[in-house]
Amino acid sequence: QSKYALESLKKYDFESCDPVHTPMVEKSKLDEDKEGKAVDPSHYRGMIGAFLYLTSSRPDLQFAICMCARLISWSSKRQKSAAISSTKAEYIALSGCCAQILWMRSQLTDYGLGFNKIPMYCVNKSAISLCCNNVQHSRSKHIDIRYHFIKE
Numbered sequence: 001q002s003k004y005a006l007e008s009l010k011k012y013d014f015e016s017c018d019p020v021h022t023p024m025v026e027k028s029k030l031d032e033d034k035e036g037k038a039v040d041p042s043h044y045r046g047m048i049g050a051f052l053y054l055t056s057s058r059p060d061l062q063f064a065i066c067m068c069a070r071l072i073s074w075s076s077k078r079q080k081s082a083a084i085s086s087t088k089a090e091y092i093a094l095s096g097c098c099a100q101i102l103w104m105r106s107q108l109t110d111y112g113l114g115f116n117k118i119p120m121y122c123v124n125k126s127a128i129s130l131c132c133n134n135v136q137h138s139r140s141k142h143i144d145i146r147y148h149f150i151k152e
Helices: 002-011 041-054 059-069 086-110 125-132 145-151
Strands: none
Touching: 002 041, 041 059, 086 125
């Protein structure tokens, strides 16, 4: 575990940080750093994932890591149905993405931030056309009905 921790610290340039006895003070508030530079989201997710793994054996890190991890809407799980085609896989992924966006929009609306349209991106043209077309095709009849709410 210590080898993994050292490799992770090196990978994300935290080698020069000074060790402390408590990783983070209680009741701290994480705000936007106005003078900070933008961070690559995939780099941030990778860093959080690497350090979340360490919390299983290092409960002293859990509070600080989880404070940073709560800012990510991220899940990686096996799909409940086997995708026969890449179109079906993308369509199911778009459905999950849409559900996350709707949930986030409702949360942000509760905080007073309103959004009319939130874009979703997909590179699979067949999945996009399947979303935009309200007609049921023979090629989409095998897709479970719970994923079709995306058409709305």
